[in-house]
Amino acid sequence: MLDAALAKGPARLKVLREGRELELVLDSLPACLGRIRLARSDQVNAFAQGKTVVMTTAMLDFVRNDDELAVVLGHELSHDILHHPTVTDDKGLPDEGLLHALGVKPSSMWRREEEADRFGLRLMAAAGFNLDSAIPFWRRYLGKYDWFPQIFRSHPSLPARERIASEEIAAIRSGASVRAAGP
Numbered sequence: 001m002l003d004a005a006l007a008k009g010p011a012r013l014k015v016l017r018e019g020r021e022l023e024l025v026l027d028s029l030p031a032c033l034g035r036i037r038l039a040r041s042d043q044v045n046a047f048a049q050g051k052t053v054v055m056t057t058a059m060l061d062f063v064r065n066d067d068e069l070a071v072v073l074g075h076e077l078s079h080d081i082l083h084h085p086t087v088t089d090d091k092g093l094p095d096e097g098l099l100h101a102l103g104v105k106p107s108s109m110w111r112r113e114e115e116a117d118r119f120g121l122r123l124m125a126a127a128g129f130n131l132d133s134a135i136p137f138w139r140r141y142l143g144k145y146d147w148f149p150q151i152f153r154s155h156p157s158l159p160a161r162e163r164i165a166s167e168e169i170a171a172i173r174s175g176a177s178v179r180a181a182g183p
Contacts, residue, residue, distance in 0.1 A: 018065055034080050036073065044145060046072050048079035050086050062141070067124075067133035074120030074129075082119060084112045113155045118168045125172050134165045 010027045034051055041056035048054075053076040063069045125131055142158040156164065 034077060044141070046076050048076045048084070048086065051080060053077055053080065063137070065133070067130040068137045070124045070127065070129035071120065071134050071137045074123040074127075075116050076120075077123060078116040078119035079112070082112075082115055084116065110156050110160075114160075114164050117156070117161060117164045121165065121168045121172060131169045131172065134169065135162055138162065138165065 010025050013024045013026055015022050015024060034053065036053045036055065038060065039054050039056050042058050043056055044058045044062045046053065046055040046059050053073060055072065055076070059072060060069075063072060121131060121134060124134070138158060138161045142161065155161075
């Protein structure tokens with residue numbers, strides 16, 4: 001629907017941010033091949049599918065502001081930018097059969113998640129978002145939704161995510177270059 005509106009010229013979109021209604025004017029400017037799709041769901045989730053990031057309406061409701069939205073989108077876009085293999089089903093949950101067939105071990109999944117956390121913070125910084133929103137977002141999100149035992153996790157634990165974010169934010173603020181990341 002938005003694609004069709006943008007094909008005709010700038011589109012106007014009303015959003016609610018921090019209790020205020022804002023009107024945004026969107027113009028179609030080709031910048032990257034990635035897409036972001038909003039999926040109606042009551043599950044708080046977002047996931048990368050190669051060239052498309054899918055975010056649920058529940059996740060959009062969960063984030064408190066644009067900085068938290070940037071935490072989520074930066075992380076998921078990073079998976080696509082870094083060419084991480086897509087190993088999730090259509091709901092963003094680990095596809096156990098595909099994982100086994102690809103020989104993916106949890107440790108390699110955790111490494112990719114760390115890379116996406118770090119690079120996502122770099123994207124946030126480059127776009128001018130507040131990096132200080134990352135750790136409180138992860139605490140709130142993982143405090144509410146992180147109930148999987150460690151052996152079944154496809155993502156780092158809260159203490160690991162706090163450490164990763166703290167290290168990367170310090171590196172960004174010190175001007176350190178991004179660490180090499182790859183598949």
